[in-house]
Amino acid sequence: MRILKGKAMGARNLMALTMCLGLMAGCQNTETSPGDSEGTAAAGGIPEKPNFIIVFADDLGYGDLSSFGHPTIHTKNLDRMAAEGQKWTNFYVAASVCTPSRAGLLTGRLPVRNGLTSNEIGVFFPDSHNGMPASEITLAEQLKKAGYATGMVGKWHLGHKEEYLPPNHGFDDYFGIPYSNDMDFTGQFTSYQDYFGRYTERYESLKTEEYNVPLIRGTEEIERPVNQNTITKRYNDEAVKWIREHKDEPFFMYLAHSLPHVPLFTSDEFRGTSARGLYGDVVEEIDHGVGQIMELLEAEGLAENTIVVFTSDNGPWLPTGISGGSAGLLREGKGTTWEGGMREPTIFWAPGMLPAKVVMDMGSTLDLFNTFSSLAGVPMPDDREMDGVDLSPILFGDAESPRKEMFYYQGADLYAVRLGAYKAHFYTKEAYVMGAERVEHNPPLLYNVEEDPSEKYDLSGKHPEVIEEIRRVVEAHNANMVKAPDLLKDRG
Template sequence: MNRIKYVILASVMISLTSLSAYGKEPVKQPNIIHILADDVGYDDLSCFGSKDISTPSLDELAAKGMKFTSFYAPHGTCTPSRAALITGRYAPRINEGQGLYVLFPHSKHGLEDEMETTIAELLKAQGYTTGLYGKWHLGHLPQYLPCVHGFDEFLGIPYPNDHGPERIGNSGWRPNGVSDPAIPLIEQAQVIKRCDNNDLAELPALFTREACKFIYRSVKEDKKPFYLQYANIETHTPWFVPKGFEGQSKAAAFGDAVEYLDRSVGIIMNTLKRLGIENNTIIVFSSDNGPLVHRDEELENCYGKFGFTNPERKHVLREGKYQERYDGGIRVSCIMTWPGNIPAGATCDEPIAAMDLFTTMARIAGADVPDDRVIDGKNILPLMKGEKGAKSPHKAIYGFRATGGLLSVRYKNWKLILPGKHWTGELTTPHLYDLSSDIGETINVAEQHPDVVKTIMRLAEDANKAIESNQPIEQ
C-alpha cells in the first residue's frame, strides 16, 4: 500500500496548546512518560500483590493514580507486543499484514517506516520532543531504528540483552548455531560501544541518567512538551543490575532487577518534582508481556543465577511469557497517573489493551489518529478519569499470534481458550474460565455455560476474518 506518510501533520501549525480529548477548552499539552517494563509479571509489584519484591516507588505511583487490573499486552513476546503498542494495531496487522515476530541480531527486517505510523510521529507533529531510552527491539538496521520512527533522541540497545555472543545453543533462532555479536549500544543511529556483560550491568543506570537529562532539556532548553519511552532492560534476562544493588530482593536476581527498575522510577518521579512539572505529566507504567516462569537450561548455562527462573515462585496468573493463550503471558500490571485528571488511589478492572495508549495519547495531545489504516486502539480517557459509568470500549480483547491466528478471547469476565495445538498442550474443545472467581484459569466451565462459549466463538470467528481481510474488528 502506497500512502502519504502521516507526518504530513507536521505541516500543521505547531502549538504548545491543544484541544482537550473532548475538543473544547484549550489546555496545556501534558508531558507523557511511558515506562515500558520488560518481562515483568502481573503480580511482580508489591502494589499488585508481590510478597517477595518491594516496589515502593511504583506503590507511590499507584497511590497517586489508578491501577488497571485487566490491562492486556498485545502479545506474549517483545517485538510483536512493542510493535502493536507503538502503532495502535494488533500484531498481525503490522507491516501491511505481514506481522513481525521476535527479532534477532541476524534479522534483516523490522518495523517498516513506510507502512506504519507510530505514536512518536503523531506527538512530534504536535510539537512534542520525543525520546526513547533503553530497549527498542523493532529492528537493528539503520532504516528501522527509533529516529526513523519519530523519536528525536535514542540511546539504547536494539534487541534484548541476552542476544549476545554466549548464546550459541539455539540454532533454530541463530543460523547454523553461529554466535551473536557483542550487543551494541546505539546513540541515534551510531554504534558507540559493543557491550560485554559488565557493561550491560551498568546500562540501566546510564539509561536512567540520560532519560532524566532528556526531561531537563525538554523543559528548560526546548521549552516543549515531551514524550519519553523509558524501556528498561534489566528485568529481561540476564538479570544484571549495577554494582552494589545485588542481593537486595527476596526473589533472587530477578527480584533485584525489578527493585532496581523501581529505583529508576523513583529517580524519574523526583526529576519531575524538582522541575515542577509533576502535575502536568502523564506517567504510564506497563510491561511488554508476562514473566518467565519455566527454567531454561541455555540461559542458566550462559548466565548462572542471572538466568535462573525459579519454578517454585508462584504467580496468580496461569503460565507466562511466550504464549497468548493464558493470562500469564499477556495480562500485565498497569499504573497511570495524571494529577487533577486521574483520581488518586483508584482501581479500574475494565478490560483494556496496550494499543489503547496510542489512540488515547494522540487524543490528549490534540492529534488525529491515522484514518488510512485500521487502528485497533480506543480512547480510554473516560476510564482514566474515573468517569461514572465509563466502560471498556472493547467488546472483547483478543490474543492473536504475531502473524495471525487467534488463541484466546477476553469477553467481560470470561476468558475463552480456543481449541488447537500449542506448546502448553493440545485442546480439542474450547475451554472457558470465569475470571471473576478464577483469575488463575484453573477450572474449565465450558460445559456449564454453552451459550457463553457460543457467543465468544462467534466473536472469535469474526475477529479472525477481520484480521485476514484487514477490516476493523466490530466493537
C-alpha cells in the first residue's frame, strides 16, 4: 500500500492510515527472518551470515555521482554498482551534519535519544569532553554477537578520547582520523567569511600541514599531521587489506571517508584528472577505491556473499562554493532539513544476492542496524527505543519498504516530518553558517516531495487534512521520545 500520495485523502482513509501506522510502530522492531516476508526472494539465495561493507562519504551531495545525474564527475565504479545493484532515490540520514549522522548509522537510533546532537554546537571538536556513551550498542557490537570480525577505516567523529574511539565501541581494528579533516587548523581565521574564503578562493593552494589532524591505529596516534594528499589512497588500501585478511569469516567493514569534506586533497594520480576540478578529482579517487573493493570481492569469491552499501553522511556544504558538492535538484544542503541536507545518493550491491532495481521507496541509514541484525540472525535490543526498520523484504524481493515516515531533526528539535509523499516543515534554516536564523512556520510548509523533490510549491493551503495527519504522527512520536542530555556542548 502506498500512503499519502499526491491526491488529498478523505476522513475514512486518514483513519485507516492512522491505524496502519499504529500497527507498524508496534511491530517495526520485531525480529523477523527476511525469508519469512511475503514476496522476498533473493536472486541467488540469502546466505546465513552475509558480510557487510558500508562506504560512507563525507559531505557528498545527492547530485555528485554520474549515476545520480552529475554531468562531469565520472564515477564509473559506483555507476556499475548502481546498474548491477540497487539505486535508492529516497534514502535519508539521521541528521544533516557529521556527528549525529554517524551516531544514527551506527546505533539505529535518532541521535537526540543518546545526546549526540545539540542546539548549541553541531559536532564534536578536538576540545570536546565527551563521546559516544558506552551504553549505546553500535552495529559493530551487535554483529560481534554473531561472531563477525569488525573493522573500521576512516573518520570516526564520535569522540576523540581513547575511551570513545572505535576499539572501545565494538571494532576489532581501527585506522583513521578522530574528527573532521578541517579541524586542528594551525593558522588563524580573521572572520567567519575568511574561513569560507579559504575554500572558495584559495582552495587549490591549501597545504595539508596547515591541519594538525592525527592519524590513529587502534587507539595510538601514528602520524600528525596526517598527510591528507594520500589519505584516501591509504584508507582504500587499509580496507582492502583488512577484507582480505578476514575473508574466511563473516565480517563487517565500515569505511568512512574524510572527503569530500573541505579542505580538499587528492593524490598525484588523480590530481587534475576530473572535468569538475579538484572536487571531482577527490570524488573520483573515492570511486576508484570502491572499484578496488569490488575487484577484491570478485577475485576472492566474496561478491555473492557480501552486501556493499555506499552513501554519504549529509548533503553538500554549499557555502564552501567551488569546494563543495551539489544536491542536484534537491533544495539546500548540509546543516538544513531541506531534502538536500538529508537525502543522500545510496547504492546497495551484492550481485547474485540482491536483484537489480531502482528503489523509490523510503529508507534510511537508521535502518541498516535492523536490516543487518536480521540478516545476521541477531535479536534486536529490547531495552531501548530503536528508530530503524528491517529493509530485507524490499532489498530481496518485491515488497514495499516498511519505512513510511522520516523525522528531520536539527539539533534536539524536530524541524520537519515526511509521511508518505508529503513533508511538513515546522521550522527551517536556509544554510549551515553562523548566524543562520531559524524560521517557524504556522501552519507548517507542506510539499509533495514525490511530485516536487525541489520543495518549491507549498501546498499547506490546499491540504490542511494532510497537515493534521502529520501532526498526529508527531504527537505519537513525541509521546515516545525521551531526549538525552546534550553531550556536544561541553568543551574547553
